[in-house]
Amino acid sequence: MKLTRRTRTAVALAAAATAVLTSVAPASAETYSTDDGADATASLTDMRKVRITHGTEKVSVRITYPNLKKRGQAIQTVYLDKNPDRRGPEFALTTPLFSGSDYALVRMRKWKISSDGPIDCAYSVDLRWRRDVAVVEIDRDCLGSPDELRVALRMKDLHDGSHPITDWLGDRREFTGWLASGSPAA
Template structure:
């Protein structure tokens, strides 16, 4: 083998190895963190931040609050995380609904025209409340959303401290979304 042929062979092998490494590298989730102003003075569960990670296996939404408590003497409050995965369709396709106190249940439901419809879905989803960190973390498998290329979320909190005057706080305003985030 001539020196030129050996050099060309080594270059081809190195390129093939580097190409294989690029393909085998793990995908990284696109993430975003979005602050929300303190705009609901009448509620301890005022939304203060929404963080979204659109990963290879799941979409994770972490919602930060002013003062999330494990139990409340002031009445129940709840959270709805709307998930929009289809840019060609108006409005979100799914919503995860949960209470914000320990022991409350949660459900993943279909959405049409911003209204919850149908029976709860059984695909993989979860909620974890972390009162010590004033945080609620929602996880939904990408398969629930049919493995979307992009995702965006809208978030609403409703505080029922005074049932005749519930306090509603939308992240950045009614039916406003985070920017689109690409999947891993």
């Protein structure tokens, strides 16, 4: 069978496209999403929906609340664990969930904050009052660029000072499953 010039060109382009598509697997972030339910209903800052994304450049945690307020007493902590052989997380980012506050990423050991002080690297907290959402983003370099990590979340509302309300994602000190960075898209 004799191939025409047009057919040879089409076959060559198809082969090149197939080679490119099969040699480069699309990388995307591994994501964990869940509903937390109304388990801390005495607080306006009860975690309801959580989405954690472990990308190739950053870790992003998006938490939806039923009624996030600019004035309040609630504090949110994102615990990050990258070493399954050590007890507890290696890092935590704690942020008040109200206006005029500051946040910090710190090192942890056995669920306690180390005395090193805040880590100097790129991380942010964005409190979106009108959408009732808190978004935490941490560069993976801050965490030593782990291939996998898992996350635990806690909200603590000190609304009356004597009866704090605590809301963990899942059970107390329970982590998500391990999330790989830049997993191939399904």
